[in-house]
Amino acid sequence: MYFATGKFVFLDNNVIAQNPNLNGARCYTKNFKSYYSTTIADLLNYYRIHWTFYAEGYDQNPNSTQCYPNYYDATDNPFTYFPSLINSSERYSKNFRDYTNLYSDIRAGKLPAVSYVKGLSIHSEHPAYGTLTAGETISQDVINAISESHTYRKNTVIFLLPNESGGFYDHVSPPPSSTIDNQPYGPRIPFVAVGHQIKKIMFHMFKWNRLV
Template sequence: VFWQTDSSPSTDQNFISEAWAYTYGGTIPQNKHPTASGQVSIRVPSLYGTYTVYYCKNGGYTCPSSITVKVINPNICKRPTSITSTVKHIIIIISENHSFDSIYGRYFQATTGSKPTCNFGPSCCEAAPNSVSGSSSITLTDQQNVLYGPNKRASCQLCEIDNGLMDRYVTGCSCSNSSNFAIADSTSAAGYYSWASSSAIADNFFQSAIGASSENDMYFATGKFVLLDNNVIAQNPNLNGARCYTKNFKSYYSTTIADLLNYCDIDWTFYAEGYDQNPNSTQCYPNYYDATDNPFTYFPNLINSSERYSKNFRDYTNLYSDIRAGKLPAVSYVKGLGIHSEHPAYGTLTAGETISQDVINAISESHTYRKNTVIFLLPDESGGFYDHVSPPSSSTIDNQPYSPRILFVAVGHQIKKIMFHMFKWNRRV
């Protein structure tokens, strides 16, 4: 089959290790054999550098030739003249492992499946159903969150989603469990209820890919699929936060969002709780800093195992001193320890909400930052908890199937109280 060169079908997965993205060749079949010569559209990162682009066939299994492409002067730093926003700082607070319904399923009040079009108040978003597969929801109290953690691996989520039917969380899969259908109440989710009443929320923001935390954390760093589940550990056991591991280490060298920020002279920092403790091989997750919670640590060009201190990798406590000193970077990521990140089986919802509220308070009390900073609250993935909305089809960015909805809250002086009903968002900053 010969394809036109303006667009293309994408392969199901990337067969070239370390590849940045897929090549594309066209979507309109001409029903004839390829010519001896021709053209193909290619994509490379918008960053200065030299890249190898592979020509592949047979569904991506064989790649007989390649070409070197040099990006000399990418036009990625110029601020569009049409932008009038006065936002100068963004803070992304990353919690762990909860679906939209598991947090907001009882706060919102519209009938399940009604697809409300209004944008203000609890009646403008669907509630979770009263029962799933004959089981009523259990209350996701802080105690319940500590007692039980659902299976969130890709194979499990794929089974539970059941081609968008969302009907195998309670029964039907080896990982199904009635505790997967759990919904927080106004006590355990008090912070989230408060932010919902005063901030902006998206109710169609989906987990970037089917799979566990490390896989989805990578979307904060690269905006695309890099690794499956939690199968790979950052760099080597000499790296801060990696000493508890003995195998499956991996380093990556593809372009990250941090590379783009650095290229454009935009400052950024990942503030991780417990980073300065520099834990030894017996001080492990969830009570100590873990490098796998910080996707940027997989990239030696950003930090390597011989470096501990960096302006880009700092302890969470430095966030507050940077705010007080007027040194907050333009882009900040915040991640609590496993016991403080809302992670099921390890910590409470309240502990994670406390971190988020502390950051919100610090910004709102700052004369320097309260009017020019936006804070985004979102988990890395849905954690195996039930959500009733079917995910969209696979992303056109990396061909990965979306997973269940996760919450997305925006807080700040310039943020209006509103409910956004987007069709789909991919997690890219």
């Protein structure tokens, strides 16, 4: 699997989504930024496929100046940097929700076709912020909720991905472009797939130029 490539240089955590009134944005007083590349979320919207980004701590007061790692970090919600994804208040309320809504949506049978789940920094396994145990715990909670659901346990696949890769982390350059849309790939990204249809203890290695 590959990350999508960025059409810009993103200086990690130096800028925040373009609207200072968005949840969590009050932690930052300057350097607001917008990006205009097509994202996977734009493609999902185009094909009318419902998606939601569930972020832990998202419903905290948007005017709060309490910031990461113990509170919602707006810089970890990438889709809010793109005006095309937040230009409708109705769409915005459906696509960006608090992490606690994930569990109520599972119980109610209202999960979207595609869900993104992001914990607080203290649950990210990131050095100095969190621990491996804290990160694995929140992942296990999501897996358990799906596994215990009669509605979703047999038809849902969960992908566990780290949120960063490439640079000095990968010694292999990505392919120059995709055969599907002729767009360049980003760096490779390892992942773990969990689901009823996934074979147990299976490891796959692919050539660098194969589409996974």
